[in-house]
Each structure stands twice: as structure tokens, then as C-alpha cells.
Amino acid sequence: MIDFQSVLTAINEAASNEKERGEIADYIPELAKVDVNNFGIHLIDSQQNDYAAGDSNELFSIQSISKVLTLSMALSLIGENVWERVDVEPSGDPFNHLSLLELENGIPRNPLINPGAIVIADILVSQLENPKEDFLTYVKNIANDNTINYDETVALSEKKTGFRNFAAANLLKSYGNLNNEVDVVLDFYFHQCSLAMNCAQLTHIFYVFMNHGKCRRNKSYLTLSQVKRINAIMLTCGFYDEAGEFAFEVGLPGKSGVGGGIVALLPNKFCVATWSPGLNAKGNSKLGMLALEKLTTDTELSIF
Numbered sequence: 270m271i272d273f274q275s276v277l278t279a280i281n282e283a284a285s286n287e288k289e290r291g292e293i294a295d296y297i298p299e300l301a302k303v304d305v306n307n308f309g310i311h312l313i314d315s316q317q318n319d320y321a322a323g324d325s326n327e328l329f330s331i332q333s334i335s336k337v338l339t340l341s342m343a344l345s346l347i348g349e350n351v352w353e354r355v356d357v358e359p360s361g362d363p364f365n366h367l368s369l370l371e372l373e374n375g376i377p378r379n380p381l382i383n384p385g386a387i388v389i390a391d392i393l394v395s396q397l398e399n400p401k402e403d404f405l406t407y408v409k410n411i412a413n414d415n416t417i418n419y420d421e422t423v424a425l426s427e428k429k430t431g432f433r434n435f436a437a438a439n440l441l442k443s444y445g446n447l448n449n450e451v452d453v454v455l456d457f458y459f460h461q462c463s464l465a466m467n468c469a470q471l472t473h474i475f476y477v478f479m480n481h482g483k484c485r486r487n488k489s490y491l492t493l494s495q496v497k498r499i500n501a502i503m504l505t506c507g508f509y510d511e512a513g514e515f516a517f518e519v520g521l522p523g524k525s526g527v528g529g530g531i532v533a534l535l536p537n538k539f540c541v542a543t544w545s546p547g548l549n550a551k552g553n554s555k556l557g558m559l560a561l562e563k564l565t566t567d568t569e570l571s572i573f
């Protein structure tokens with residue numbers, strides 16, 4: 270039996286000794302206010318035992334991690350029709366690049382880069398009666414946690430500075446791959462990205478992807494085939510132009526966000542989330558990557 274608590278405590282100690290902590294994202298001004306010295310890690314195993322170390326109960330902005338949750342909701346609403354509007358290939362480009370979108374006639378490479386996530390947001394805006402409210406309820410239900418909420422200040426901060434996302438949405442619209450108004454879709458998108466969670470809450474939600482589509486209360490949210498697809502997309506596209514490096518170093522499907530969170534999972538075994546707001550040059554948490562590399566190396570657990 271692996272002593273996960275000792276492993277997490279050691280990872281937290283190693284993180285606190287790290288001098289080079291990366292750069293805080295400041296293109297969303299509100300995110301720049303966070304202290305770079307935070308580090309937290311939480312792991313839930315398949316028996317629903319929780320282990321934690323560091324600032325694992327501090328709330329942070331989950332940002333792009335939310336793209337996995339909107340994809341999950343869209344898949345359960347319209348099934349395989351999702352793939353008519355977004356592809357499933359890694360882009361090898363940064364999350365906010367637009368060049369491939371034009372080259373490929375408005376079909377985003379995958380649902381985890383910004384243009385792809387904006388198409389998924391458009392699907393939810395079309396499908397849901399009260400999109401922001403209904404998506405939040407979906408997330409709260411999977412987590413079995415009513416305290417989760419949007420951070421309106423972060424959403425507004427991104428709305429004021431999200432010029433590239435406005436460009437992406439307009440480009441999608443010009444190709445006929447956005448059915449709703451740009452402002453409406455981006456309002457939803459900026460809100461999903463602003464969701465505030467801690468490491469514990471993130472693992473309690475992503476538990477569903479390590480547990481055959483069933484949440485901690487054993488309610489089913491996804492079919493086995495949908496879980497396979499989501500985990501495959503996380504593995505190949507979850508870290509943008511660093512997806513290869515993450516698979517190489519860590520060996521788990523996962524997803525990062527510019528708020529400094531990373532969540533990753535080993536099907537049937539565990540789900541883990543880290544938070545350290547300093548990012549590397551590719552926009553992924555610097556210490557989070559190191560921590561997860563240490564976790565899978567020390568425990569010798571990975572999908573490979």
C-alpha cells in the first residue's frame with residue numbers, strides 16, 4: 270500500500286524549498302494579485318480517502334480547467350454531435366493562438382484550446398435555458414458541494430482585457446461556427462473560467478473521470494465511451510504545446526489553468542490537484558508540473 274500522505278508531505282516540502290517559482294499570469298489583471306508563494310496539493314484515491322498538504326484549501330481561479338467540465342456537459346447533452354464543430358487533434362500551439370483556426374476554416378483543433386472551448390460554450394448557451402446558472406448547478410452537483418461559485422471580479426477583469434478571445438469568437442462567427450452572439454458566448458466563457466475552487470474541490474469533481482463517469486455518490490454523469498474520450502483529450506491536448514512534456518514527465522491525463530491549477534488522474538486509482546500560481550513559459554504551473562512528476566516517479570504510478 271502506498272502511503273499517499275507521506276508522498277504529499279514530501280512534495281510540499283520540496284515545493285517550499287523551490288526558489289524559481291515561475292511568473293504569475295497578468296494578462297487577466299485580477300489574477301496578478303495572487304501571492305506566488307502559494308502551493309497546495311490534494312489527492313483522493315478510489316476508496317475516497319482524502320490526502321492533502323500545503324494551501325490545498327485556498328480558493329483560486331480554475332480558468333482553463335473549466336474547459337473539461339463544459340466539454341463533459343456538452344457531451345452529455347448532444348453526444349457525438351460535438352465533433353462536427355470541433356476536432357480532437359493536439360494543436361502544438363499555445364492556448365490562445367488563432368493561426369490554425371483560419372487555416373482550418375473555423376474548426377478548432379480540439380475543445381481545450383480557447384477557440385475550441387468557445388465553440389463548446391456556444392453549444393451550452395444554445396442548449397441550456399439559463400446557461401451560467403445551469404452549468405454552475407451541474408458542477409456543484411458533481412462535486413456535491415453547494416459553496417462553489419463564479420468569481421465575478423475575475424470574469425469582469427477578463428472581459429475587459431480578453432481581446433484575443435473576442436478575436437477568436439469573431440473568427441468562429443465568420444466561419445459560421447458560432448450560433449449565438451459573440452458577447453453572450455464570451456460572457457458565459459469568462460464566467461466558466463472564473464470558477465473559484467480549491468484543490469480538494471477539484472479532485473472531488475474530477476473523481477468522475479477516474480471513476481467510469483460516476484461521482485463520489487455513485488451517480489452516473491457520463492458513459493464509459495465519453496469518459497474515454499475526455500481522458501484521451503486531456504492526455505493529448507490538456508497542456509497545449511506542453512502536452513508531450515507533461516505525458517513524458519508525469520504520464521497522466523490532466524488539465525492546467527493559468528490560475529496555476531493542475532488536475533490529473535490515474536483511472537481507477539486516484540485523482541490529484543495541485544495549485545501554485547507561478548507559470549512556466551508555456552502557461553502551465555511550474556511547481557505543479559514538478560510536483561506531479563515527483564508524485565508519479567515516487568509512487569511508480571502512471572498510465573504507462
Ligand code: DON
Pocket residue numbers: 331332333334364365383427434462525526527528552553
Ligand atoms: O481564455 C483565457 O485566456 C483564460 N480564461 C484561460 C486560459 C487558460 O487557463 C490556459 N491554460 N493554461
